[in-house]
Amino acid sequence: MVDTKVVLNNIVLDNPIIPASGTFGYGAEFTELYDLNILGSISFKGTTLNERFGNKTPRIAECESGMLNSVGLQNPGLKAVCEHELPNLAQIYKKPVIANISGFSLEEYVECARAMDKKENVGIIEVNVSCPNIHGGGMSFGVLPEAAAEVTKAVKAVTTKPVYIKLSPNVKDIAAIASACEEAGADGLSLINTILAMRIDLKTRKPILANKMGGMSGAAIFPIALRMVYQVYESVKIPIIGMGGISSAEDVVEMMLAGATAVQVGAANLKNPFACKEIIEDLPRVMEKYKISSLCDIIGGAH
Amino acid sequence: MKKSIFTIENNERLTNDVYRIMLSGDTSAISAAGQFVNIELDGLYLRRPISVCDLEGTMLTLIYKVVGRGTEKMSLLTKGKKLDLLTGLGNGYDTSKSGDNPVIIGGGVGVPPLYMLAKKLISAGKKPKAILGFNTKSEIFLEDEFSALGIDVYVASADGSYGIKGYVTDALRECGAYDYTFSCGPEPMLKAVYNAAETDGQYSFEERMGCGFGACMGCTCETKYGFKRICKDGPVLERGEIIW
Known part of the structure; x- marks a missing residue:
């Protein structure tokens, strides 16, 4: 018997597999396919203070082994999430979830964090400072170490739950931003968010996405995500949730060797709605193959 | 699903x-x-x-x-x-909202889903008629299959090389009375049908999708009743909720 348990702060996860925010909604579409309670946790769709439609369509483009999106944080807003989506999620998923929050101002982050702090089924607050789709908004908090530290401090001040900062790869030095968040009191880090990218339609000769640019995800970005997790692991002591193109149990092990304590699976859910289930079921086989008795033992093992 | x-x-x-x-x-x-x-x-x-x-x-x-x-x-x-x-993705057409004499209107590659719709309407005891629009004679398909269902079929070609010369809306004026409209095709066609139709109806839309089952919010549109995911809450929208 292999041990797939991992620990994020004081929260024990049955396994390190967590569907990534924005690729799993609030679980409703997946619960008709399999029992979500096999998942380590769930990071639900990013929440902003007010309801957002997001960007114009087309919001989706494809690339080799990956995809681009410019959804733009479509969500029903904090009140609807707290009153409807979270109680519904609690019905289908009995373990602590990860509340992903976004904002356009410090106050907005604080208000979202304060509301999520009161929610019993929220185990971790994941602060998105990295969405590349918001003009003059979310991006700025994640690009400068000082701004990332500022939002970390502000959110930490209003919650006793662990606070994870979700970092953008679209920066000069991700390790410096990670360190700034750690110094400001972050309990952990999630990385990476999508990579700013573009596709052009040869027929129209214009960008495919109405927003012109979008975030790239999927298997193609896995080596970049792995490299960044590896770098960040060397500069911080707090746990890392690694993500970016994870598509198999082998990828999970590789990401943990780079330094992740848990992982999030994103675009793979959109291609195959059973992706998380299949990875969880395959994990013991891969652990046995590589002689891993406990996943906890391999975190950062590549260093 | x-x-x-x-x-x-x-x-x-x-x-x-x-x-x-x-x-x-x-x-x-x-x-x-x-x-x-x-x-x-x-x-x-x-x-x-x-x-x-x-x-x-x-x-x-x-x-x-x-x-x-x-x-x-x-x-x-x-x-x-x-x-x-x-x-089993998407909502599909709700045939129970139709009267006894609906018209089904398809353009180009929007025609195929209307074939199954015609069969469903017939088995529900309704008497549909079909309008199929194509650019030119060589692009026509499914006409014989629709006719074999025993319903009236009107084919329009934009260049006049076959059937009624013009668009599906030209055929709509010639096809006689109808009490409900079902449509599928490119958005300009849907809008033209929407403006020309004299009845309530349902319209099927297209959008670039990520997942196709409601998880990624990649294909959302605004409607009079809020945001709808074309893949999950659509692709069929009711006339009364569409915002062009």
Whole structure:
């Protein structure tokens, strides 16, 4: 018997597999396919203070082994999430979830964090400072170490739950931003968010996405995500949730060797709605193959 | 929604760039005309959504036009090949809202899902008539299949090379009385039908999709009743909720 348990702060996860925010909604579409309670946790769709439609369509483009999106944080807003989506999620998923929050101002982050702090089924607050789709908004908090530290401090001040900062790869030095968040009191880090990218339609000769640019995800970005997790692991002591193109149990092990304590699976859910289930079921086989008795033992093992 | 493996039974060219593929497998998740399946293709990251044209037991018929890399790959698939499909996606048409004499209006590659709709309407005891619009005579498909259902079929060609010269809206003026409208086709056509139609109705929309089952919010549109995901809350919208 292999041990797939991992620990994020004081929260024990049955396994390190967590569907990534924005690729799993609030679980409703997946619960008709399999029992979500096999998942380590769930990071639900990013929440902003007010309801957002997001960007114009087309919001989706494809690339080799990956995809681009410019959804733009479509969500029903904090009140609807707290009153409807979270109680519904609690019905289908009995373990602590990860509340992903976004904002356009410090106050907005604080208000979202304060509301999520009161929610019993929220185990971790994941602060998105990295969405590349918001003009003059979310991006700025994640690009400068000082701004990332500022939002970390502000959110930490209003919650006793662990606070994870979700970092953008679209920066000069991700390790410096990670360190700034750690110094400001972050309990952990999630990385990476999508990579700013573009596709052009040869027929129209214009960008495919109405927003012109979008975030790239999927298997193609896995080596970049792995490299960044590896770098960040060397500069911080707090746990890392690694993500970016994870598509198999082998990828999970590789990401943990780079330094992740848990992982999030994103675009793979959109291609195959059973992706998380299949990875969880395959994990013991891969652990046995590589002689891993406990996943906890391999975190950062590549260093 | 179900995810299952289908086997290709036939894949044939109907016109220059339109193909009919027949697949056998578990069709039990498909409940309404106007729903679609999402097909995984070798070498492509995202699945390709294609509307259901017909369903007979375990045999699924899709008609698709080659418009890009995905449909081009599909056109090269041969009998016996297995495909991974998500089935039962989208809301589909609600035939219970129709009167006894609906008109179904399709344009180009928007025609296929209306074939299953016509069969559903007939089996519900209604008397539909069909208007099919194409650019030119060589692009026409499914006319014989619609006629074989024993309903009145009006074909319009934009260049006048076959049937009524003009658009589906020209045919709509000539087809006599109707009490409900079902439509599928390119958005300019849907809008023209919306403006010309004298009745309530349902319109099926297209959008670039990520997942096809409501998870990614990649295909959302605004309606009078709030944000709707074309893949999950659509692709069929009621006349009264559409914002152009």
